[in-house]
Amino acid sequence: xxxxxxxxxxxxxxxxxxxxxxxxxxxxxxxxxxxxxxxxxxxxxxxxxxxxxxxxxxxxxxxxxxxxxxxxxxxxxxxxxxxxxxxxxxxxxxxxxxxxxxxxxxxxxxxxxxxxxxxxxxxxxxxxxxxxxxxxxxxxxxxxxxxxxxxxxxxxxxxxxxxxxxxxxxxxxxxxxxxxxxxxxxxxxxxxxxxxxxxxxxxxxxxxxxxxxxxxxxxxxxxxxxxxxxxxxxxxxxxxxxxxxxxxxxxxxxxxxxxxxxxxxxxxxxxxxxxxxxxxxxxx
DNA sequence: CGCCAGGATTGAA
DNA sequence: TTCAATCATGGC
Numbered sequence: 001x002x003x004x005x006x007x008x009x010x011x012x013x014x015x016x017x018x019x020x021x022x023x024x025x026x027x028x029x030x031x032x033x034x035x036x037x038x039x040x041x042x043x044x045x046x047x048x049x050x051x052x053x054x055x056x057x058x059x060x061x062x063x064x065x066x067x068x069x070x071x072x073x074x075x076x077x078x079x080x081x082x083x084x085x086x087x088x089x090x091x092x093x094x095x096x097x098x099x100x101x102x103x104x105x106x107x108x109x110x111x112x113x114x115x116x117x118x119x120x121x122x123x124x125x126x127x128x129x130x131x132x133x134x135x136x137x138x139x140x141x142x143x144x145x146x147x148x149x150x151x152x153x154x155x156x157x158x159x160x161x162x163x164x165x166x167x168x169x170x171x172x173x174x175x176x177x178x179x180x181x182x183x184x185x186x187x188x189x190x191x192x193x194x195x196x197x198x199x200x201x202x203x204x205x206x207x208x209x210x211x212x213x214x215x216x217x218x219x220x221x222x223x224x225x226x227x228x229x230x231x232x233x234x235x236x237x238x239x240x241x242x243x244x245x246x247x248x249x250x251x252x253x254x255x256x257x258x259x260x261x262x263x264x265x266x267x268x269x270x271x272x273x274x275x276x277x278x279x280x281x282x283x284x
Numbered sequence: 285c286g287c288c289a290g291g292a293t294t295g296a297a
Numbered sequence: 298t299t300c301a302a303t304c305a306t307g308g309c
Contacts, residue, residue, distance in 0.1 A: 114306090116304080116305085117304075117305050117306050117307095118289090118290085118303085118304040118305045118306075119290085119291080119292090119303090119304055119305090120291095120292075120293070120294090120303060120304055122292065122293065123290090123293080123304085124304095126291095126292075127290095127291095166290085169290070169291070169292090170290075171289065171290030171291070172288090172289045172290065172306085172307085173289095173290085173306085174290095176306075176307085210306085210307080211306060211307080212306080213305070213306050213307080215305065215306090216305085216306080234304080234305075235303085235304070235305080
């Protein structure tokens with residue numbers, strides 16, 4: 001029977017850490033309630049014992065789309081066992097128990113991370129919110145809730161102008177987003193087709209898009225496509241690797257990448273997320 | 285190689 | 298209260 005409420009079973013799931021760890025930019029928290037929009041649907045989430053309670057505006061028959069986004073069926077204990085058993089990883093895993101990787105829509109993830117370059121998380125949130133208000137479609141919400149908008153599809157953004165995108169405060173990223181949207185809207189690159197190719201091949205394809213360098217490509221590979229070995233190296237991770245694994249001697253960017261690729265195992269992307277969240281929120 | 289292009293927020297002076 | 302630093306892509 002279709003219902004507006006469900007509890008998705010999950011153990012070791014820290015909803016707040018997961019939705020507030022720089023993977024997604026559109027979830028809003030009030031108390032312990034998280035509100036967002038997924039695939040044009042308004043969604044409210046709350047942690048309950050051994051699960052996550054979800055509520056939508058319209059009744060839903062199949063909750064697969066939400067399970068897939070939240071990745072509730074992933075067994076974190078098994079994944080954490082594959083991490084190197086060193087001091088930093090052990091500390092990070094202990095401190096960030098329940099931190100998860102989400103599985104996002106590729107376009108929303110790609111567009112968000114194009115907008116993320118040389119921006120901080122608070123600003124990325126504002127830009128993405130404006131983008132959705134200006135170009136997304138209103139989605140129905142319960143009475144008394146804030147208005148909510150879908151994430152604008154590639155053709156919607158492809159059909160606007162650089163000036164109107166700049167009005168969302170995205171600055172020099174506006175032409176990149178516009179060109180990327182046009183490439184995808186016209187079939188120059190198929191984001192769906194990337195699901196079926198190898199990680200290095202998908203990475204090269206993403207990097208053909210303007211505004212997408214190695215770091216942003218790695219974010220999309222990890223957060224949208226589920227390539228668990230993708231290892232985005234931002235300044236935080238670079239500093240952490242430098243400090244925790246190279247102590248004094250200065251490692252080049254190339255050495256950091258080589259180390260990351262060889263050291264953290266088959267779920268290196270998860271390890272990266274634990275290190276990232278650990279140094280950002282728990283250290284100092 | 286070095287610099288710049290938006291700009292909200294943070295923390296130092 | 299100024300004011301420098303944060304963020305990491307691409308063009309020059």
